[in-house]
Amino acid sequence: MKKMLAILVIASLALCVISCKSKPKDEDIRKEVMAALSSNSALSGLSAEVKEGVVTVSGEVADESARSAVDAQLSEIKGVKQVVNNTTVAAPPAPPTNVPEITADDALTTAVRDAIKDHPTVKAEVKEGVIIVTGEIKRAELRTLMEKLQATKPKSIDSKGLVKK
Amino acid sequence: MLQEKYKELIDAATTAGVSNLQVREQDGVLYIDGDSPSGAVKDQLWNVYNKIDPDFASGDLILNVQATADEGSKVKVVTKSSNLNIRKGPGTDQPIVGKAAHDEVITLVSKSNDQWWLVRTADGEEGYAYAQYLEPVI
Structure with missing residues (x-):
């Protein structure tokens, strides 16, 4: 009988040891959590703490989908009982500055050459973003020419030297 | 100042439903960009432009409003x-x-x-x- 009891005690002890071992410690969980976070470039800057299986993640993510990826990815890790998602979503990027887009001279010169191609009596040169138009044009064609020139996105157009007939 | 000179044009663009409309002034030039819903709206805007600035001669406006067309259309x-x-x-x-x-x-x-x-x-x-x-x- 005593022998039986001893066996039981040993067996239960062994069981406990096995089960305790199979339950990951907080530090081990944390390692896995950090590995999971760093494997996802959207989450690599976050930090995490683990206490009794509860993971608390903090830091800043770019958007809402990255934020929900935190829960999805970490809740799958063995030993994680709960994910406390304290991450914040970064403010959206500043709206584009209100600066007009001006074509650089090289590209502008090419674009202007194409624009005046159908107007053989018109000449144009480009200087620091400004298109200087000379020559002559029929007034009926002036608007077509100007539409094409303005679409090349210059700084401005100097048409003082252009004779309208 | 230029926004006032071309107010009728800016208003017309807004009313006609030009999307992504951007109006900016820099170094004495006004830049108006946007996507026009049709070629007719673009024509209308250029008519207003020509009325305010005959022959587009002042050189103080770059009007770049293009009729939008989708790829495949x-x-x-x-x-x-x-x-x-x-x-x-x-x-x-x-x-x-x-x-x-x-x-x-x-x-x-x-x-x-x-x-x-x-x-x-x-x-x-x-x-x-x-x-x-x-x-x-x-």
């Missing part, structure tokens, strides 16, 4: 009367690989280049055409 050739050259690459220095007639409706394939759109005719000729001579078909 049909566009019409709006040359004055002549055929529209279709070229091998984006530029007048590129060889001509086909022609589209005035008023012909062709397919817009790609707008990867601002000035030159990749198009395809009903005959299957494909190449680059000058975007200013193309207008969306509504």
Whole structure:
């Protein structure tokens, strides 16, 4: 009988040891959590703490989908009982500055050459973003020419030297 | 100041439903950009522009409002009367690989280049055409 009891005690002890071992410690969980976070470039800057299986993640993510990826990815890790998602979503990027887009001279010169191609009596040169138009044009064609020139996105157009007939 | 001079134009663009409308003033020049819902709206805006600034002579406005056309949609050739050259690459220095007639409706394939759109005719000729001579078909 005593022998039986001893066996039981040993067996239960062994069981406990096995089960305790199979339950990951907080530090081990944390390692896995950090590995999971760093494997996802959207989450690599976050930090995490683990206490009794509860993971608390903090830091800043770019958007809402990255934020929900935190829960999805970490809740799958063995030993994680709960994910406390304290991450914040970064403010959206500043709206584009209100600066007009001006074509650089090289590209502008090419674009202007194409624009005046159908107007053989018109000449144009480009200087620091400004298109200087000379020559002559029929007034009926002036608007077509100007539409094409303005679409090349210059700084401005100097048409003082252009004779309208 | 320039916004006041061209107020009628800016108002017309807003009323006509020009999207992505941007109005900026820098170094004595006003820049108005946007996507026009149709070629007719673009025409209307240029009429207002010409009224405020006859012959577009002041050089204080860059009006870049283009009629939007989606890739894969049909566009019409709006040359004055002549055929529209279709070229091998984006530029007048590129060889001509086909022609589209005035008023012909062709397919817009790609707008990867601002000035030159990749198009395809009903005959299957494909190449680059000058975007200013193309207008969306509504």
